[in-house]
Amino acid sequence: MEKKTLRDVPDEDFLRLEHQICFSLHAASRAFNGVYRTALKDLGLTYPQYLVMLVLWEHGELPVKQIGEHLRLDSGTLSPLLKRLEATGYVERRRSAADERSVTARPTAAGSALRERALGTPRRIAEATGLTLERIRALRQELDELTTRLDASA
Amino acid sequence: MEKKTLRDVPDEDFLRLEHQICFSLHAASRAFNGVYRTALKDLGLTYPQYLVMLVLWEHGELPVKQIGEHLRLDSGTLSPLLKRLEATGYVERRRSAADERSVTARPTAAGSALRERALGTPRRIAEATGLTLERIRALRQELDELTTRLDASA
DNA sequence: CACAATTAAGTTGCACACAACCCAATGGCG
DNA sequence: CGCCATTGGGTTGTGTGCAACTTAATTGTG
Numbered sequence: 001m002e003k004k005t006l007r008d009v010p011d012e013d014f015l016r017l018e019h020q021i022c023f024s025l026h027a028a029s030r031a032f033n034g035v036y037r038t039a040l041k042d043l044g045l046t047y048p049q050y051l052v053m054l055v056l057w058e059h060g061e062l063p064v065k066q067i068g069e070h071l072r073l074d075s076g077t078l079s080p081l082l083k084r085l086e087a088t089g090y091v092e093r094r095r096s097a098a099d100e101r102s103v104t105a106r107p108t109a110a111g112s113a114l115r116e117r118a119l120g121t122p123r124r125i126a127e128a129t130g131l132t133l134e135r136i137r138a139l140r141q142e143l144d145e146l147t148t149r150l151d152a153s154a
Numbered sequence: 155m156e157k158k159t160l161r162d163v164p165d166e167d168f169l170r171l172e173h174q175i176c177f178s179l180h181a182a183s184r185a186f187n188g189v190y191r192t193a194l195k196d197l198g199l200t201y202p203q204y205l206v207m208l209v210l211w212e213h214g215e216l217p218v219k220q221i222g223e224h225l226r227l228d229s230g231t232l233s234p235l236l237k238r239l240e241a242t243g244y245v246e247r248r249r250s251a252a253d254e255r256s257v258t259a260r261p262t263a264a265g266s267a268l269r270e271r272a273l274g275t276p277r278r279i280a281e282a283t284g285l286t287l288e289r290i291r292a293l294r295q296e297l298d299e300l301t302t303r304l305d306a307s308a
Numbered sequence: 309c310a311c312a313a314t315t316a317a318g319t320t321g322c323a324c325a326c327a328a329c330c331c332a333a334t335g336g337c338g
Numbered sequence: 339c340g341c342c343a344t345t346g347g348g349t350t351g352t353g354t355g356c357a358a359c360t361t362a363a364t365t366g367t368g
Binding site: 030033034037063064065075076078079080099100101102103 | 347349
C-alpha cells in the first residue's frame with residue numbers, strides 16, 4: 001500500500017482538508033488570546049503589549065526596529081502600541097542620539113515592577129494548555145519551522 | 155533520572171519558555187494569513203471571508219449563528235464581514251421566515267462560481283507549508299484539542 | 309394569556325495587523 | 339562635496355476580533 005501524499009488528494013477534498021489546518025491554527029491562536037485577555041486584565045496589558053514587555057524585560061532598552069524583529073511586527077503596528085504602553089506608564093521612548101532616525105523603548109520603573117506581578121501568569125497559561133514540556137517544545141519547533149517556510153513563500 | 159515536568163521549571167524560565175509556545179502560534183497564524191492574503195487577492199477575498207465562503211460552499215444556506223459555530227466567531231465579527239461579502243456580490247442574506255430573529259446567508263451565482271476559481275488555492279498553500287499529509291492531520295488534531303482545553307479554561 | 313428570561317443579529321468602541329504611504333536622517337557613490 | 343537611494347518611524351485606511359450593549363423575536367413559566 002502506497003503512502004498517501006499531497007499529490008494523491010483531489011482538489012475537492014483539499015478544500016476541506018486545508019480548511020482544517022489553517023483554520024485550526026487560526027482558532028488556536030485566538031483561543032490563546034482569549035485566555036491571555038483574562039489573565040492580563042489585572043496588569044492592564046493586552047496580549048501583544050505583553051509580548052512587547054517580555055522582549056523589553058529580557059533585553060532592556062531596544063530600538064523599535066529590533067522589537068519588531070523579535071516579534072515579527074512592523075512599525076505600523078508597533079508605533080501606536082508603544083504609544084499606548086507609554087500612556088499607561090510602562091514604557092519610555094526617546095530618540096537615539098547616535099542615529100536620529102531610531103527610537104528606543106525601555107521599561108519605566110512601573111514597567112519593571114510589573115514583571116514581578118507577571119511572573120505567575122505564564123505558568124497558569126502553560127497548565128491551561130494541558131501539554132507536557134516536551135510536547136510544548138515539539139509543537140513550538142514545528143510552528144516556528146512552519147512560519148519560516150510560509151514567510152519564505154510569501 | 156526523573157522526567158522533567160512543568161512543576162520543575164522556575165517562574166523565571168517560564169517568562170522565556172512560554173514566550174515560545176503562544177508566540178509561535180501567534181506568528182504562525184499571521185504567517186498563514188500573509189500567504190493567503192496574496193493567494194486570495196485575485197479572488198477579492200480576505201482570509202476570514204474565504205473561511206466563510208468555505209463553510210457556505212460546503213453547507214449551502216446557513217444562519218449566521220451556525221456559520222459562527224463552524225468558525226468560532228460571533229455576530230460582532232460576522233455581521234460586518236457578511237455585509238462586505240454581500241457588497242462584493244458573493245453572498246446573499248435574508249431573514250428566515252420560520253424565525254424572524256435569524257438571518258441566513260448563501261452564495262450567489264458569483265459566489266458559487268468563485269468556488270471553481272478557488273479550487274487550486276488550498277493545494278498551493280498546503281505545499282507552501284512543506285508538511286506531509288500525516289503531519290498536517292496530526293498538527294490539526296493537536297491544535298484542535300489545544301483550542302478545546304483553552305476555551306474550557308477561559 | 310401575560311410577562312420575564314432567553315436568543316439572534318446588529319452596533320459601537322477599542323486594539324491589533326498590515327499595506328501603502330510620508331518624512332527625516334543616513335550612507336554611498338561619483 | 340552633492341545628490342540620490344536606503345533606512346527607521348510614523349500615519350492613514352481597511353479589515354478583522356471581541357466585549358458590551360441594543361433591538362426584536364421567541365420561549366418558558368406561572
